[in-house]
Amino acid sequence: MSILIDEKMRVVIQGITGREGTVRSKLMKEYGTNVVAGVTPGRRGEVVHGIPVYDTVEEANEREGPLDVSVIFIPAALVKEAALEAIAAGVKLLVIIPDRVPLFDVLEIAKIAKEKGARFVGPNTLGLISPGKAVLGMIGGRVESARDWFKPGMVGVTSRSGGITSAISYYLGRAGVGQSTIIHVGGDAVIGTSHPDVVQLFEEDEDTKAVVMFGEIGTSQEEGVANLMEKGEFTKPLIAFIGGAAAKSGTRFSHAGAIIEGGRGTHGEKVRRLREVGAHVVEDFNEIPKVTMDVLNNL
Amino acid sequence: MAKLYEYQGKGLLQKGGISIPKGGIAKTKEEAKKIAEEIGGPVFVKAQAWVTGRTEAGGVKCARNPTETEKGAEEILGMDIKGFAVREVLVEEKLDIDREFYIGMIIDDIARRPTLIFSPVGGTGIEKIARKHPKQVVTFPIDITTGLRSYEARNILRKGEIRGDLQRGLSDLLVKFYRVSRKYEARSAEINPLVLTKQGGIVAADSHIVIDDYAVFRHPELGIEIAREFDRPATPLEKVAYQVEAKDHRGTFYFFQMEGEFEARSGYVGFHGAGGGGSMMSMDALLSQGFKMANYCDTSGNPSASKVYRAAKIILSQRNIDGYFASGSGVASQEQFHSARGLVKAFREATLSIPAVIRIGGNSEELAMEILHDHTKDLPGTVEAYGRDTSAVFCARRLQELVEHWDYGRKGSPKEIRGKPKPSSYHFQTLTGTLYVRQEECEICTDKPCVSSCTAGILKFDGGKPILSITPEEAKRGRCTECLACELACEFHGNKAILIDLPIPGLKEAMRMRA
Numbered sequence: 001m002s003i004l005i006d007e008k009m010r011v012v013i014q015g016i017t018g019r020e021g022t023v024r025s026k027l028m029k030e031y032g033t034n035v036v037a038g039v040t041p042g043r044r045g046e047v048v049h050g051i052p053v054y055d056t057v058e059e060a061n062e063r064e065g066p067l068d069v070s071v072i073f074i075p076a077a078l079v080k081e082a083a084l085e086a087i088a089a090g091v092k093l094l095v096i097i098p099d100r101v102p103l104f105d106v107l108e109i110a111k112i113a114k115e116k117g118a119r120f121v122g123p124n125t126l127g128l129i130s131p132g133k134a135v136l137g138m139i140g141g142r143v144e145s146a147r148d149w150f151k152p153g154m155v156g157v158t159s160r161s162g163g164i165t166s167a168i169s170y171y172l173g174r175a176g177v178g179q180s181t182i183i184h185v186g187g188d189a190v191i192g193t194s195h196p197d198v199v200q201l202f203e204e205d206e207d208t209k210a211v212v213m214f215g216e217i218g219t220s221q222e223e224g225v226a227n228l229m230e231k232g233e234f235t236k237p238l239i240a241f242i243g244g245a246a247a248k249s250g251t252r253f254s255h256a257g258a259i260i261e262g263g264r265g266t267h268g269e270k271v272r273r274l275r276e277v278g279a280h281v282v283e284d285f286n287e288i289p290k291v292t293m294d295v296l297n298n299l
Numbered sequence: 300m301a302k303l304y305e306y307q308g309k310g311l312l313q314k315g316g317i318s319i320p321k322g323g324i325a326k327t328k329e330e331a332k333k334i335a336e337e338i339g340g341p342v343f344v345k346a347q348a349w350v351t352g353r354t355e356a357g358g359v360k361c362a363r364n365p366t367e368t369e370k371g372a373e374e375i376l377g378m379d380i381k382g383f384a385v386r387e388v389l390v391e392e393k394l395d396i397d398r399e400f401y402i403g404m405i406i407d408d409i410a411r412r413p414t415l416i417f418s419p420v421g422g423t424g425i426e427k428i429a430r431k432h433p434k435q436v437v438t439f440p441i442d443i444t445t446g447l448r449s450y451e452a453r454n455i456l457r458k459g460e461i462r463g464d465l466q467r468g469l470s471d472l473l474v475k476f477y478r479v480s481r482k483y484e485a486r487s488a489e490i491n492p493l494v495l496t497k498q499g500g501i502v503a504a505d506s507h508i509v510i511d512d513y514a515v516f517r518h519p520e521l522g523i524e525i526a527r528e529f530d531r532p533a534t535p536l537e538k539v540a541y542q543v544e545a546k547d548h549r550g551t552f553y554f555f556q557m558e559g560e561f562e563a564r565s566g567y568v569g570f571h572g573a574g575g576g577g578s579m580m581s582m583d584a585l586l587s588q589g590f591k592m593a594n595y596c597d598t599s600g601n602p603s604a605s606k607v608y609r610a611a612k613i614i615l616s617q618r619n620i621d622g623y624f625a626s627g628s629g630v631a632s633q634e635q636f637h638s639a640r641g642l643v644k645a646f647r648e649a650t651l652s653i654p655a656v657i658r659i660g661g662n663s664e665e666l667a668m669e670i671l672h673d674h675t676k677d678l679p680g681t682v683e684a685y686g687r688d689t690s691a692v693f694c695a696r697r698l699q700e701l702v703e704h705w706d707y708g709r710k711g712s713p714k715e716i717r718g719k720p721k722p723s724s725y726h727f728q729t730l731t732g733t734l735y736v737r738q739e740e741c742e743i744c745t746d747k748p749c750v751s752s753c754t755a756g757i758l759k760f761d762g763g764k765p766i767l768s769i770t771p772e773e774a775k776r777g778r779c780t781e782c783l784a785c786e787l788a789c790e791f792h793g794n795k796a797i798l799i800d801l802p803i804p805g806l807k808e809a810m811r812m813r814a
Contacts, residue, residue, distance in 0.1 A: 019549070019777075020601070075548070076513065099551060099600060102514035103406060104484050107443045110411040126632060138601075141632035141662040149630065161576020163599070163628025166661075170630045170687065187575055189486075190408050214576060219408045243579045285580055286690055 001207040002130030002181040013038045015073035030143040033134040037064040057089040069093045080105035096122035120192030126162035128183040153178015156202040159214035175289035180208040196224035210237040217244035222270040229277040238279040301510040301523045302349040308506035315479035322391030331372035334390040335365040341393040344371040348383040399492035404480040413441040419459040421492035447477040484514035535809035550602025555595045567593040569614040573627025574599040581626035584691035588699040601633040605781035607641030615649040623655035631661025639667035640783040643674045651680030654701035658694045660687030729779040732801035738764040740796035752788035
């Protein structure tokens, strides 16, 4: 099993004829993702790596649907329209790759997605991969690397940094630890699917035995995971690393953040909360594979 | 997060129908005095800086008359508040305060909604008040599609025990405040204190507004120079870097100077990260070896070779760095030879004379390492490249060893790279530069590696000389990806005839200003 994506789900790529869309559609298709259609306005009739292109998501859905997933490679300023188009066409999972999507656009997508029962990953995400099954986005870059770097197994990986998502998974694999699903939740302050959402999905996935999480300073995602552990809603072993210990903390400009967040968001507070509820927080990034192996051996 | 000065924020509030104190902005003490004369009464002279705690730092002064205003302005202008050099003061009428409130708007990352905050007690120390009396602070999640309704505002105020005429006045203000925040896409906004004057007016006495970096492009009217989270105005070099980022959408480039001036051999390193998480860990690795960072830089998200080249040139323009350290996550999804070629071109043009350690793991890392090693051997500096199986800590240690034994007196320049192209040479424009071919050199070139190295397939031979196989317009639109492969191939296997000129506007001036 895996979460969010497998080899059967039907995938559409919005922006398939663009610079990234073209290259990454090749990766996805060759890896085994069930990419059934692409969308670029005005380009109906074209074919990219064997994938038929349509003018709208609705049209792609009529011809090649039902569509389960849309992967969006559209310039940031146009992402909102693209995402709302996919949601309106009935797509239930969106993967929003671009970075620099305006915050209020993300909030609008979140509102509509919630109303329509859709979920989105990102923005500013490298994507996700269920090793041996399917990849969404650009993780791995090309098919040979994706096959070589990521091996199927029973550890779920969730990370706030794109490069680190691949790095953790590769180093785990090198130590003989495979993965169920690897997900880069996205680097922005507001994202559609955060660490707490992901660990809840891993909780439901019987093939995932443990989760490795790469957290960072800022936002309250890691604290959210700790809260779930405390409430017994996430019960699997969690191995965590929090980046940004040495980062210079910025001078606070306004009080609003402090009023709402209290002490949340700092490196120390995240580590303390996670340890308090029994997570294995490692200080040295390179220890992740070893600690994970120890945890798995003690199951 | 692009921060607005107090006076800019107040200007937006005023446009949105919210009252602000009478006043004006001054760059000199004379201007300040003149504004005080116009106001005619006691005023505040307030340092304009993107920091909190201005009052405690002496950046806000009360003046009873124009003479005192002049004196106050003289003291504040040029002041350094938490590293921020004050260049402007806001001279404002002193309000007759009856009561102070706090209102704020922030984006709640868990609820994924804007949240309005109201406190019936405002002023300095609001954070402490909020902690001590959390029930006094009312928060309300706003529906992004409908905005804040008047009845919602009244309910917020009711919960803060605000009744009667004051409730009506404040609810009107809350609605206007949220509209301003939404219109300009504030990531956070606050008025503190919001003042009820003895005359019964409601006036925004201070404001902090931070615009969402990613939305700055939709608000040219704000005149924001750099849409980045800075606690101080950008340095000349940062401005140069930001223009590079703004003009090339391929990948991202972030550059931040951590130290302006430093002595040679004092442990400062030019840092070139790739990806947020990987950069942060690489930075930790550097610091753990006792290095200091001259700058923080991150090129990621599949940047073009030309963008990486410009980033490297900007990093290398910092005087007196002891070494160059590039390191990302170690397992990058992007093809790493682009970054390798960008680095090599920069190292060659700057005649690298210091040690450089490049951790360039990821796709095509073998080729990337080969490019870095093979094309820098003739430089006085040294370049060591590593792949995904080498840790950031190891690489930082390696740089430490190289720096420790490096002879910084070593001088020398690489052999003549290539002759300067004449403007009359064959050339065409690329997305951000110009490619020149001194075709007279091609006649005696036997290997002709240029066309075969062009993976975009936009070059062809015409009588043994490379020319475009597409229209110049197509090349300029981005069909030439500026991958730099033809230039390096020509330099090492051809007759040094190709030059891709990738200007960095303002770099020379920025370097001169510093010198």
